[in-house]
Amino acid sequence: MQKAEFLKLLQDPEVCQAIADVIKNGGKPVKAESDGGTFASLRDRFRQSFSLTSEEPASPPAKAPTKPAPAKPAPPKAAAPAKPAPPPKAPEPAAPSLEIGGGLFGDKLKFLRSHVRQATAEREAQEQAESMKAPSEAPREQYTFILERPCPVCGQKTRVVKCKSRLNAESTDIDLCIHYKDANPYLYRVWACEHCGFAADEKKFLKPLPKKTQEKLQTFLSESNLALPFMAERTPEAALSYCEMAVLFSELADPSYNRRANLYLIMAWICRYEGDSAHERAALDKAAEFLDLSLEAESYPVDSMSDTTATYLAGAVHTLRQDYDKAVRHLSRLISDRSLQTSAPNVYHKARDLWQDIKKARQ
Numbered sequence: 174m175q176k177a178e179f180l181k182l183l184q185d186p187e188v189c190q191a192i193a194d195v196i197k198n199g200g201k202p203v204k205a206e207s208d209g210g211t212f213a214s215l216r217d218r219f220r221q222s223f224s225l226t227s228e229e230p231a232s233p234p235a236k237a238p239t240k241p242a243p244a245k246p247a248p249p250k251a252a253a254p255a256k257p258a259p260p261p262k263a264p265e266p267a268a269p270s271l272e273i274g275g276g277l278f279g280d281k282l283k284f285l286r287s288h289v290r291q292a293t294a295e296r297e298a299q300e301q302a303e304s305m306k307a308p309s310e311a312p313r314e315q316y317t318f319i320l321e322r323p324c325p326v327c328g329q330k331t332r333v334v335k336c337k338s339r340l341n342a343e344s345t346d347i348d349l350c351i352h353y354k355d356a357n358p359y360l361y362r363v364w365a366c367e368h369c370g371f372a373a374d375e376k377k378f379l380k381p382l383p384k385k386t387q388e389k390l391q392t393f394l395s396e397s398n399l400a401l402p403f404m405a406e407r408t409p410e411a412a413l414s415y416c417e418m419a420v421l422f423s424e425l426a427d428p429s430y431n432r433r434a435n436l437y438l439i440m441a442w443i444c445r446y447e448g449d450s451a452h453e454r455a456a457l458d459k460a461a462e463f464l465d466l467s468l469e470a471e472s473y474p475v476d477s478m479s480d481t482t483a484t485y486l487a488g489a490v491h492t493l494r495q496d497y498d499k500a501v502r503h504l505s506r507l508i509s510d511r512s513l514q515t516s517a518p519n520v521y522h523k524a525r526d527l528w529q530d531i532k533k534a535r536q
């Protein structure tokens with residue numbers, strides 16, 4: 174937006190009120206009823222990216238249960254976005270091509286580009302509004318801090334937000350999503366470069382990329398304009414958009430099914446914190462799909478995750494999806510391995526408890 178246009182807008186009392194609301198709201202974007210801006214409509218577009226419609230029934234409860242639902246397995250829902258079972262033999266993960274064109278990938282890229290344009294415009298307006306208030310009023314998020322790290326693609330130092338490690342945990346769901354008292358650290362799990370736009374899970378972001386992959390990503394990013402403006406505080410919608418970016422780069426240049434499953438799991442947890450069960454379910458479906466592929470085709474450990482943990486996670490995610498047959502298949506593998514009682518007792522006991530709960534629920 175040009176400066177003259179912006180100054181003209183400031184003469185409108187409604188606009189001034191909206192800006193005042195942003196300031197009162199700690200610098201976060203104004204809610205959907207007035208802005209029509211960046212993140213207000215992102216949830217709708219996020220829904221589209223998962224091919225969901227607003228008529229679609231929300232299958233799991235708003236808050237994920239820590240135990241499987243006591244009801245009998247639900248019949249398959251006609252409108253549910255669940256994918257068919259993966260093929261018996263998963264293909265070996267191959268380095269994805271960087272070729273881009275039409276189809277689903279092209280749609281996703283188009284969606285992300287338009288999102289970045291809107292985010293940038295909104296951020297510029299927000300920064301101008303913030304510049305009009307006293308510096309002492311600037312909001313500070315006490316659970317996060319900002320640090321600088323080199324981007325593995327462009328090499329420039331970028332600001333990233335990290336959660337403080339000492340957060341008060343209140344409960345843990347069966348898929349290992351931890352609920353914290355006053356914070357949602359999953360909002361900040363994906364790091365993004367404010368210069369080139371590359372985004373990835375923190376662990377992946379900190380690892381150097383193979384030279385060839387780095388060069389291909391540099392070429393792709395230099396032509397794509399995907400850099401989102403830096404945000405010290407993220408709304409759930411903004412965090413989901415960073416996750417979408419990370420999935421895009423995972424599809425482009427990371428053959429690991431496990432890491433892609435983790436990105437979808439983070440999305441599911443962000444939706445769960447928000448009580449958005451329909452999108453949580455869509456993300457869980459994708460996480461389950463990629464965990465199954467990973468366990469069939471990948472060598473473990475992947476990053477720091479063992480195959481025992483990945484198998485348990487697959488069992489837990491299928492339980493939350495009420496696909497009890499697949500859940501039991503994964504969990505049985507764990508509880509039939511007695512050595513886990515000593516090598517991984519926590520996972521063993523969790524798997525056994527979950528397996529017993531499913532058994533009871535199906536009686």
Ligand SMILES: [Zn+2]
Pocket residue numbers: 324325326327328329366367368369370371
């Ligand atoms: Zn970069």
